[in-house]
Amino acid sequence: MNKLSISLIGVPMDLGQNRRGVDMGPSAIRYAGVVERIEALGHSVKDEGDIAISHTRKEQSPNTHLRNLEDVIDGNTKLGNKVNEVLEAGQFPLVLGGDHSIAIGTLAGLADKYENLGVIWYDAHADLNTAETSPSGNIHGMPLAVSLGLGHADLVNIRSYAPKVKPENVIIIGARSVDPGERELIKEKGIKVFSMHEIDKLGMTEVMNQTIEYFRERSVDGVHLSLDLDGIDPLYTPGVGTPVPGGISYRESHLAMEMLYASNLITSAEFVEVNPILDEKNKTADVAVALMGSLFGESLV
Numbered sequence: 001m002n003k004l005s006i007s008l009i010g011v012p013m014d015l016g017q018n019r020r021g022v023d024m025g026p027s028a029i030r031y032a033g034v035v036e037r038i039e040a041l042g043h044s045v046k047d048e049g050d051i052a053i054s055h056t057r058k059e060q061s062p063n064t065h066l067r068n069l070e071d072v073i074d075g076n077t078k079l080g081n082k083v084n085e086v087l088e089a090g091q092f093p094l095v096l097g098g099d100h101s102i103a104i105g106t107l108a109g110l111a112d113k114y115e116n117l118g119v120i121w122y123d124a125h126a127d128l129n130t131a132e133t134s135p136s137g138n139i140h141g142m143p144l145a146v147s148l149g150l151g152h153a154d155l156v157n158i159r160s161y162a163p164k165v166k167p168e169n170v171i172i173i174g175a176r177s178v179d180p181g182e183r184e185l186i187k188e189k190g191i192k193v194f195s196m197h198e199i200d201k202l203g204m205t206e207v208m209n210q211t212i213e214y215f216r217e218r219s220v221d222g223v224h225l226s227l228d229l230d231g232i233d234p235l236y237t238p239g240v241g242t243p244v245p246g247g248i249s250y251r252e253s254h255l256a257m258e259m260l261y262a263s264n265l266i267t268s269a270e271f272v273e274v275n276p277i278l279d280e281k282n283k284t285a286d287v288a289v290a291l292m293g294s295l296f297g298e299s300l301v
């Protein structure tokens with residue numbers, strides 16, 4: 001088994017949406033024992049602490065329709081720099097959110113090293129909105145679009161290059177709440193989606209086999225797992241700001257993580273949208289840590 005040197009990066013970001021509490025996600029995940037869980041598998045873990053998020057909370061120029069734009073740009077720029085620094089040091093970046101807007105920074109830090117990066121977007125949502133299509137103005141509904149080079153120029157150009165990711169290198173898994181503009185973009189760009197329909201129909205084993213095979217065929221130089229805890233059914237992960245019923249089960253999610261571990265493809269990961277204020281006894285952070293266990297090599301027997 002391949003032993004990793006993992007850098008844990010907390011991102012107490014709650015400005016990409018409008019429910020308070022998701023900034024406490026990194027603490028909740030640490031409290032749930034993330035470091036111990038991963039170290040028990042023989043990996044080394046260095047906790048890099050939290051990225052400093054500024055909260056000027058100035059609702060910016062009304063015509064941008066993007067909530068807290070300046071602070072989101074600032075936080076993601078710092079995160080991108082940190083992720084890149086960790087990569088340069090030969091460490092595996094493991095990012096803890098915070099709302100999903102932080103994927104903008106994570107991918108900005110990853111993609112100048114991985115020029116043909118694959119991305120798994122494990123989520124109830126597609127996060128493919130732009131200011132024009134967003135029903136909410138919440139930037140956590142936009143990070144995948146931004147990483148494809150679509151959206152506000154200051155978000156798209158974080159770390160001074162764009163796009164970060166090619167649409168043919170993205171696979172969305174678990175989608176069940178997709179806005180009209182996002183549907184159009186999925187069609188237009190030919191983005192691969194295993195929605196809940198395909199998961200029900202094919203089963204998670206087949207979905208993951210196809211995912212892994214797809215990235216191998218595309219000869220990606222790395223694969224980033226961006227896991228939004230709302231991808232899982234809210235029965236298991238109630239502590240999220242935008243829950244959608246009918247999600248991926250607890251065991252299906254473990255199976256997905258176990259298969260990713262066995263594939264040896266994953267080169268970075270982030271776990272986002274854990275909101276302990278909305279949770280029941282830290283259940284959602286516990287699930288996040290349990291899934292990290294499977295992703296990094298735990299087996300049942």
Ligand SMILES: NC(=[NH2+])NCCC[C@H](N)C(=O)O
Pocket residue numbers: 099100101125127129134135136137138140141142177179228230242273
């Ligand atoms: N990362 C998330 N939880 N995103 C939820 C996005 C919800 C909705 N599609 C929006 O744009 O506002």
Ligand SMILES: [Mn+2]
Pocket residue numbers: 123124125228230231242
């Ligand atoms: Mn989501």
Ligand SMILES: [Mn+2]
Pocket residue numbers: 100123125127140228
């Ligand atoms: Mn998301």
